[in-house]
Amino acid sequence: MEKIEDSKKKELSTNRKFLRLFWKLFGAGVAFVILIFAFANWGIFGAMPSFDELENPESSVATEIISADGKTLGKFYLENxxxxxxxxxxxxxxxxxxxxxxxxxxxxxxxxxxxxxxxxxxxxxxxxxxxxxxxxxxxxxxxxxxxxxxxxxxxxxxxxxxxxxxxxxxxxxxxxxxxxxxxxxxxxxxxxxxxxxxxxxxxxxxxxxxxxxxxxxxxxxxxxxxxxxxxxxxxxxxxxxxxxxxxxxxxxxxxxxxxxxxxxxxxxxxxETHTKGYATYFREYLRDYMRKWVKENPKKDGSTYDIYRDGLRIYTTIDSRMQEYAEEAVEMHLANLQKEFFKQQKGNKNAPFIQINQAETKKIIDRAMRNSERWRQMSAQGKEEEDIIKSFDVKTKMAIFTWKGEKDTLMTPRDSIVYYKHFLQSGMMSMEPVTGNVKAWVGGIDYKHFQYDHVAQGARQVGSTFKPFVYATAIDQLGMSPCDYIYDGPFTMPKGRYGIQQPWSPKNSAGKYYGSVTMKYALAQSLNTVTARLMDRVGPKAVIDLCRDLGVKSDIPASPAIALGAVEITVSDMVAAYSTFANQGVYVKPRFVNKITDKNGVVLFESRAETRDVMNKDIAYAIVKLLEGVTEGGSGGRLRYTGSGGAGYHTMTGYPYAFKNPIAGKTGTTQNNSDGWFIGMVPNLVTGVWVGNEDRAAHFKSTVYGQGATMALPIWGIFMKKCYGDKTLYVSDEDFERPANISVLVDCWKRAANDSVIGGSSKRDSLAPPTETVPTEFDF
Incomplete structure (x- = not known):
């Protein structure tokens, strides 16, 4: 019995030991788990987020670009x-x-x-x-x-x-x-x-x-x-x-x-990429603007906002509907016009360049090679210049731009440069003249393949679109009116006049002269000799001073030749300058950002219109009436009629626009047809369009296709058709506001009784058809 009891005692003791061991191990396990949690919470295993970090966790949030109508145009981001x-x-x-x-x-x-x-x-x-x-x-x-x-x-x-x-x-x-x-x-x-x-x-x-x-x-x-x-x-x-x-x-x-x-x-x-979607050129321009803005507007702690991580919201003035219509208009017209350009280049051994020799062509191609990404990357890798040049003649797989989408092909980089030089480019901007709000911005035809912005970055010769500045100066300084007569005939400015080195004898584009004409008729027909006579009276300095007041930032030579547009100006500056006429003589600086907020909606910046009075509202309205004449019977007349016009008008068939509302505008064509312009205005929207090749040596052979009325005006027409078709946009189709008790004679019909033969020369005021032939949309 004692042995049994001893055995039971030993067994009980052993069980108690195991039980104590179990609870010790269990307690140790629990303590270990508690310590693990405690150590983790204390940050021993690595930093734990603080209360502030839990409240505001660090995360990369894209900056969002928002249109005036509440649509997302794009983003700047590291993580989208x-x-x-x-x-x-x-x-x-x-x-x-x-x-x-x-x-x-x-x-x-x-x-x-x-x-x-x-x-x-x-x-x-x-x-x-x-x-x-x-x-x-x-x-x-x-x-x-x-x-x-x-x-x-x-x-x-x-x-x-x-x-x-x-x-x-x-x-x-x-x-x-x-x-x-x-x-x-x-x-x-x-x-x-x-x-x-x-x-x-x-x-x-x-x-x-x-x-x-x-x-x-x-x-x-x-x-x-x-x-x-x-x-x-x-x-x-x-x-x-x-x-x-x-x-x-x-x-x-x-x-x-x-x-x-x-x-x-x-x-x-x-x-969603930086090269896809709407307003790609504008978004890139905005990126540069924001890089400067964040440096000038630091956070309260002195640090700089990160446009890729801090979730800013940029509320722009761009209207997504107008932007879409603008891009569609550019594509619809240029895809069509490009076919004609390619057709005209067939047989040209120096295509797409005209009137330059092989040495000059080589300079253009060499310059493009040195400015290319391929050259930059190979140079950064330490490659010899000779090896880099050789690489441009080795066929490479690449995806090239076409108007029907990207196309995979095998081509040497040198040939791809020549291929891209063929393409017509465009710059287009639309702006509200009263607010300065930029509503549409098309800097080119495809940002992925052509990254040069032809709205704000590229200044091009403006041709006859410069003439209204000369006319405005004459009306202001000489007290003239659109109904005043001026002689259209051979004209020579002598050597030494305004510092010119040789006599200057401009000629009208059609080589015709019309004798005594009203200023309205002269601008409608874009008569060079009349503009030259006006420049002779007012002088280049007065015109340049007006251009500065109108916001033109380009260098303008003090030469009389600027009267005919021998000056390079950006699309954005031209649109802002013309907007001054539509805004009763008040210049408004183009505005493309309404406000900027942080990711929590706190307003960091709100823009305000920057304005200045430039000219009397009577003079501004007189220029508007002059420009209306361009679309009533000048080179812009094709915007209006699809059939026979009434008295004083001509038959224009095949044009799909048929606008009946007041439109003020001006076409422009530069020497050799390198640049085509049209700037058109209605009371609450001014839109400028430029079309041309990247290099001035690449252009149409004839003015029929190379003029502004063919290259640029149709884009404006398509765009405005789409805008008027969208009743949510409220684009004006009314008359421009007429100043009360206007002091400048703008109703030229009041002089009709005096439009008789004087001195054997017929006075001209009726707006005759354009002197040049212009193809319709359906010729291509």
């Missing part, structure tokens, strides 16, 4: 992310997310205990049990570890738990949902749900359908694996799993699940 609020998310997207990623999201406090225990006991085979809050913690503060070290992964998971609980205390459930969806990388340069919705479906998140929302939620498990663009079958299968989870959780019915699952996977892939 623009956050949305919970209210901007459709309920079915939220339901899909919770049903698939975290069924008990609404009931836990950051850690799903049931899911965690299931994951532990199944060794992770039944899922990782990461809640949405934990996934947000990982996305915000340490990302995916990617480490195979189990201890490190455990520590990372502990940190996730701690951060997740803190996030739950800091934010509401709805805020966590929105925050999480804003942090996810959906690949294809889509960071966050808004970019993903726009890139994969070309719509805002709020407009996602149930099945589209299921596609994006399905991507969360493995964005590349379930990418609907590259792996549509996997994406569709994953979408159907998400829909099944929604049905399981009662968010959709079984019938709805089957209906959505039966639908084919459809996406509308719309990549």
């Amino acid at each position: 992310r623009v956050p949305v609020k919970y209210e901007e998310l459709p309920q079915h997207l939220v339901d899909a997310l919770i049903a698939t990623e975290d069924e008990r999201f609404r009931s836990h406090s950051g850690i799903d205990a049931r899911g965690t225990m299931r994951a532990i006991f199944s060794a992770g085979s039944s899922g990782g049990a990461s809640t949405i809050s934990q996934q947000l913690a990982k996305n915000l503060f340490h990302g995916s570890s990617g480490s195979s070290n189990k201890l490190f992964r455990v520590i990372q998971k502990v940190k996730e738990w701690i951060i997740a609980v803190k996030l739950e205390r800091q934010y509401t459930k709805n805020e966590i949902i929105a925050y999480y969806l804003n942090t996810v990388d959906f690949v294809s340069n889509a960071y966050g749900i808004r970019s993903a919705a726009n890139i994969y479906f070309n719509k805002e998140p709020k407009k996602l359908t149930v099945e589209e929302a299921a596609v994006l939620v399905g991507m969360l498990q493995a964005p590349s694996r379930y990418n609907p663009r590259f792996n549509p079958d996997r994406a569709e299968n994953r979408r159907n799993i998400v829909l099944a989870q929604m049905a399981k959780n009662g968010k959709i019915t079984e019938a709805e699940k089957e209906k959505y699952q039966a639908k084919p996977l459809k996406i509308n892939y719309t990549p």
Whole structure:
């Protein structure tokens, strides 16, 4: 008995020892876990986010460029992310997310205990049990570890738990949902749900359908694996799993699940890049503007805003509808006109250049080679100049621009330079004359292939579009009016006059003279000798002074020849100058930014119109009436008529515009047909268009195709047709405002009784047809 009792005592003692050991080990385990959590919370295993960091987590947010009508034109970013609020998310997207990623999201406090225990006991085979809050913690503060070290992964998971609980205390459930969806990388340069919705479906998140929302939620498990663009079958299968989870959780019915699952996977892939989309040239101009702005407008702590990470919102004056119409107008006309240019270059061994020799052609090509990206990169690699030049004659695979889309081809870089020199380029800007708000900006035909901006960057000779400045100076300084007569005949300015070195004898473009004509008729017909006589009376300095007041920044030589447009000016400066006439003599500096806010909506900058009085409103209105004459019977008359006009007009057939409202405008054509211009005005919109090749030596052979009325005016006509067709734009079709008690005679019909033969020469005031032949839209 004693032996049995001793044995029992020993067994009991042993059990007690094991029990004590168990509790010691258990206590040690609990203490270890507590210490792990404590050490993690104290930052011993790496810094943990502070309260401020939890309140304002560091994330890269794109700067958004917003049009005047509330559309996103583009973004500046390192990560293409623009956050949305919970209210901007459709309920079915939220339901899909919770049903698939975290069924008990609404009931836990950051850690799903049931899911965690299931994951532990199944060794992770039944899922990782990461809640949405934990996934947000990982996305915000340490990302995916990617480490195979189990201890490190455990520590990372502990940190996730701690951060997740803190996030739950800091934010509401709805805020966590929105925050999480804003942090996810959906690949294809889509960071966050808004970019993903726009890139994969070309719509805002709020407009996602149930099945589209299921596609994006399905991507969360493995964005590349379930990418609907590259792996549509996997994406569709994953979408159907998400829909099944929604049905399981009662968010959709079984019938709805089957209906959505039966639908084919459809996406509308719309990549967002700096070279794609609308207003690419404007966006690049805005980027340079913002680089300067952030330097001049630091944060309160003295640091500089980062336009790629700080989530600024730039509210521009650009109207997305007008921008779209402007780009469409350029494409519609130039794609057509380009065919004619290529046709005329056939047989030209020096194509696309005309009237220059091979040596001059070589200089142009050599200059283009040295300015190319290929030359820059090879030079940076330390390549010898001889080797770089040789590389331009080695055939290379490349994607080249065509008006029908990019084309893959095999071509030497030298030949590609010659090919691109063939293309007609364009600069176009549209502006409200009263506010200075720039509504449309087209700097070229394709930013990816042609990055030179012909609106603000490129100044070109303006031709006859300069003449209204001469006329305005004459009306102001000489007290003349559009109805005054002036002699149109051979004219020579003697040597020494205004410092000229040789006698100057300009001729009219058609070689014809009309005797005594009104100023209105002279400008409508763009008579060179009349403009030269006016310049002789007022002198170059007075005209240059007026141009400065009108905002022209280009260097203007003090030469009488500027009267005929021998001066290079940007499209933006020309539009602003003409806008002064439409704005009753008040110059308004072009304005393209309304305001800038930070990512929280705090206004950092608001622009104000910069104005100055330039001329009396009577004089400004007189110029408007002169310019109306250009479209009533001058080179701009083709904007109006598709059939026979009334008395004093001519028959113009084949032109698709048929505008009946008042239009003031001026065409311009430079020597050798290198530059074609048209600037057109209605009371609340002034639009300037330039067309030409990159190099002046490349141009049409004849004025029939090379003049402004053929190259530029049709773009204005197409654009305005589209604008008038959109009744939401409210583009004016009314008369220009006439000053009360105007002191300048502008109603030339009042002199009709005196339009008799004087001195054997017929006085001309009726607006006769243009002297040049102009092809219609349908000739090409």
